[in-house]
Amino acid sequence: MVIGIDMDDTICSTNERIIVEADKYDKEVLGGSGIKDINAYEFTEMMGWEKDMKGKFFADRLEYIMDNAEIKPSAKEVINKLHDEGNKIIIISFRKGKYIKDPYNLTINWLNRHGIKYDKVYVDTGEKTDECIENGVNLFIDDKESHCEDVSNAGIEVLLFTNQYNHDENRFRRVDNWDEVYSYIKEKNNGGESSN
Numbered sequence: 001m002v003i004g005i006d007m008d009d010t011i012c013s014t015n016e017r018i019i020v021e022a023d024k025y026d027k028e029v030l031g032g033s034g035i036k037d038i039n040a041y042e043f044t045e046m047m048g049w050e051k052d053m054k055g056k057f058f059a060d061r062l063e064y065i066m067d068n069a070e071i072k073p074s075a076k077e078v079i080n081k082l083h084d085e086g087n088k089i090i091i092i093s094f095r096k097g098k099y100i101k102d103p104y105n106l107t108i109n110w111l112n113r114h115g116i117k118y119d120k121v122y123v124d125t126g127e128k129t130d131e132c133i134e135n136g137v138n139l140f141i142d143d144k145e146s147h148c149e150d151v152s153n154a155g156i157e158v159l160l161f162t163n164q165y166n167h168d169e170n171r172f173r174r175v176d177n178w179d180e181v182y183s184y185i186k187e188k189n190n191g192g193e194s195s196n
């Protein structure tokens, strides 16, 4: 199988790190009091920031955030097991050069540092369909609904990785963690799907 995998909030917990760093930034740089509304949908609303603060904050901190984002539980173990079992691992990330000097090297350095095996890495993608088709991806895993939608529309099977914001989405098969990804692939390869 060829498995296409997103980075942020699929392999690493980027959004959680953004909130932690935004809280610090608000207190240390802006002289604020940190998070104002923990239940807000977007982190700028959470911080009570004007919309234009997002760009300033990202220009200052996004590279650090991505470089220091924590790996999701079992991500390394499952991805490496899938790789060792003969599957191809294609990392497909939307990460842009806008706030990061070199998103490609940042990403491969992070993957190498965490010991994750992969065959190819793409950053700064558009809707991700081209990279999936080009590499013959059979299964695509992403936390973002719009990416799942585009890739699914190209006839490729997708798994929506649960994040803080996608709980209401029900068009795609959902996985909550990496162990579930592994069980799903095992079951699928054992003919679990064709038998019912």
Ligand SMILES: [Mg+2]
Residues within 6 Å of the ligand: 006, 007, 008, 009, 010, 142, 143, 144
């Ligand atoms: Mg993502």
